[in-house]
Amino acid sequence: MRILLQFPEGLKQKALEHAKRMEAEGNEVFISASPTFGACDLALDEARNIKADKLVHFGHAEFHKVDFNVEYVPYPIDAPLDLLPKSLEALNGYSTISLVTTIQHIHQLEAVKAFYESNGKKVVIGRPYGFAKRPGQILGCDIGSAASVDRTVDAHVYFGGGMFHPLGALLNTTKPFFVVEPFENKVERIDGYRDTYRKRSRGKVMRALKSCRFGILVSTKNGQHNMNLARIAKGMIERAGLSAEILVANTFDFMSLNNMLEFDAFVNTACPRLAIDDIERTRAPLLSANELAEVLRYKAELITQKNCAPNKDSQNP
Numbered sequence: 001m002r003i004l005l006q007f008p009e010g011l012k013q014k015a016l017e018h019a020k021r022m023e024a025e026g027n028e029v030f031i032s033a034s035p036t037f038g039a040c041d042l043a044l045d046e047a048r049n050i051k052a053d054k055l056v057h058f059g060h061a062e063f064h065k066v067d068f069n070v071e072y073v074p075y076p077i078d079a080p081l082d083l084l085p086k087s088l089e090a091l092n093g094y095s096t097i098s099l100v101t102t103i104q105h106i107h108q109l110e111a112v113k114a115f116y117e118s119n120g121k122k123v124v125i126g127r128p129y130g131f132a133k134r135p136g137q138i139l140g141c142d143i144g145s146a147a148s149v150d151r152t153v154d155a156h157v158y159f160g161g162g163m164f165h166p167l168g169a170l171l172n173t174t175k176p177f178f179v180v181e182p183f184e185n186k187v188e189r190i191d192g193y194r195d196t197y198r199k200r201s202r203g204k205v206m207r208a209l210k211s212c213r214f215g216i217l218v219s220t221k222n223g224q225h226n227m228n229l230a231r232i233a234k235g236m237i238e239r240a241g242l243s244a245e246i247l248v249a250n251t252f253d254f255m256s257l258n259n260m261l262e263f264d265a266f267v268n269t270a271c272p273r274l275a276i277d278d279i280e281r282t283r284a285p286l287l288s289a290n291e292l293a294e295v296l297r298y299k300a301e302l303i304t305q306k307n308c309a310p311n312k313d314s315q316n317p
C-alpha cells in the first residue's frame with residue numbers, strides 16, 4: 001500500500017520511526033513535510049498528488065468526514081499529575097469546577113477528576129459539540145466542553161500543555177479560568193486576558209473604520225474552507241458601497257498578505273484563531289466575521305449621523 005504520513009509539529013520528530021516500521025510491513029511510505037495545524041488540515045492534496053492509497057494522520061482525532069481514506073492515530077501523552085496538589089491552593093473557594101483538556105491528555109481526565117473530587121470539589125465535565133469528539137475535549141476553535149457548563153460552575157480548569165487551547169476556551173466563558181500546566185510545572189489564572197483580547201478586538205474594529213478595500217481570506221484546508229461565509233462577507237461589504245475580493249490560499253503567509261498593498265483590511269474565514277492570535281502579523285486589521293459586521297454597522301451609523309446633521313442654513317431663515 002502507498003501511504004502518506006502526516007504529523008503535527010510536535011510529533012514530526014517521530015516521523016522516521018513510524019515510516020521505517022510501516023516500510024518493514026511492506027508499504028511504500030512518504031512523509032508530509034508541510035506544516036500541520038490540526039485535523040482541519042489534512043494533507044489531502046499531497047496524498048492525491050502522489051496517488052497514495054491512504055493518509056495516516058497522527059496526533060488528532062477526526063475533525064469531519066472527508067472523501068479520502070484517512071486513518072487517525074491518536075497520540076496520548078501521559079502528563080505528570082504531581083502538580084495537582086499545588087493547584088488546590090489556587091482553586092480554594094471554588095467548589096464546582098469544570099475540567100477540560102486536549103485530545104493528548106483526554107485519557108487522564110478521569111484521574112484528574114478523581115483527584116479533585118477526593119479533595120472536596122464537585123467536578124463537571126462538559127459535553128463536546130462541533131468538532132471535538134470527547135467529553136472535556138477542547139480544540140483551539142471548539143470550546144463547547146467549557147462553554148456548555150459555564151453557567152453551572154464556579155471556575156474552569158484546563159489541564160495540559162501550552163496556552164493555545166485554554167485561551168480559546170477562555171474567550172467563550174465568563175468564569176475564573178485556571179491553567180494547570182504539568183510540563184512547565186505552572187498553575188496560572190488567565191481570565192485577566194479576556195479584557196486584553198476584548199481591547200485588541202475593539203482596536204481592530206476602530207482601525208478598520210477607515211478601510212474601503214477588504215481582502216477576504218478563504219483557506220483550502222479541509223476543515224477551514226468556508227466559501228459560503230466569504231461570499232456573505234463580500235456581499236455585505238459591497239452592499240455598504242465598499243470593495244471586496246476573496247483571497248485563496250492553503251496556509252496564509254503573512255508576508256504575502258502584507259505585500260497586497262491595495263487592501264486596507266482583511267476578513268478571516270479560515271482558522272478562527274488567525275484573527276485572534278496573528279493580528280500583529282498583518283499591516284492591516286485582520287477581522288473576524290463578527291468584527292466585520294461591527295465595522296459595517298458603525299460605518300452605516302456614522303454615515304447616517306452625517307446625513308442627519310442639522311443643516312445650519314435651514315435653521316436660520
Ligand code: SF4
Binds near residue numbers: 040223
Ligand atoms: S484552531 Fe484552527 S488549526 Fe486548530 S483545529 Fe481549529 S481550525 Fe484547525
